[in-house]
Amino acid sequence: MKFQGSDNYVTTPDLKLAVNAAITLKRPLLVKGEPGTGKTMLAEELAKTLGIPLLQWHIKSTTKAQQGLYEYDAVSRLRDSQMADLDGGERVKNIDNYIIKGVLWQAFTAEEPVALLIDEIDKADIEFPNDLLRELDRMEFYCYETRQLIKAKNRPLVFITSNNEKELPDAFLRRCFFHYIKFPDADTMRQIVAVHFPTLKQDLLQAAMKTFFDIRNLPGLKKKPSTSELLDWLKLLVAEDIPLEALQTQDDKVAIPPLVGALLKNEQDVTLFEKLVFMQSRNR
């Protein structure tokens, strides 16, 4: 199994190296980076190019590690036992019927090798990563209700993403191979855009990229627009057939772009950007 990148996903050499290192080491690959830098998509594309299914676990602030293993649905069982007089209670006797299998259970018991994505692990509480250490290390866990050891038939390829909202515990980090997806430079960004909009006019792209990177470089911005925001914005520019002149002034300076709401998501940032444009126009 080796990752070579894909037609839909632009990879840098260091990203490819990191993915393959994690595969070789058989350790989870922890991918950090700003939102919208293609972390989730990396897992999807990797699974696709390797031809293996991808099981996804999207973490929320309320997600508990146990939910990834299994949950015992005691409430349904109680209800069924109260109704048992009607159907003889066959279902109630078998506790297996009330075990809800989590993604790790599914990944461990899958017949073929699979990829497993634990997406945005930093959303959960601080204990969450530690609670999964042993399971991810040993690739097994015990189900007390059914007295079963669930052991991985094939070691899944584990991806973990983080938006860097919280630090992760050291013991957890030690077990992962780590890669930080740097924000794409202009060249890489052009390649990414080309994947999504192969027929985009070069001069429009040039002007849009200039606006985009000018905005990103504004000091004091609350929320920098990311790759996915640039793509959204370009989609709108194309859909609305916005002319090149709307993006720049005569002397190639940045103008307030149309549909700026795709890039800037709060009013302070918009004001900041308007100031920059105003200053530039005065310095002309």
Ligand SMILES: Nc1ncnc2c1ncn2[C@@H]1O[C@H](COP(=O)(O)OP(=O)(O)O)[C@@H](O)[C@H]1O
């Ligand atoms: N390297 C890339 N190649 C192609 N498209 C990309 C790349 N990085 C980001 N994108 C685009 O940006 C969008 C957001 O990526 P996503 O994986 O959801 O980001 P993250 O999970 O890091 O927040 C994707 O749907 C894709 O369209």
Ligand SMILES: [Mg+2]
């Ligand atoms: Mg994501």
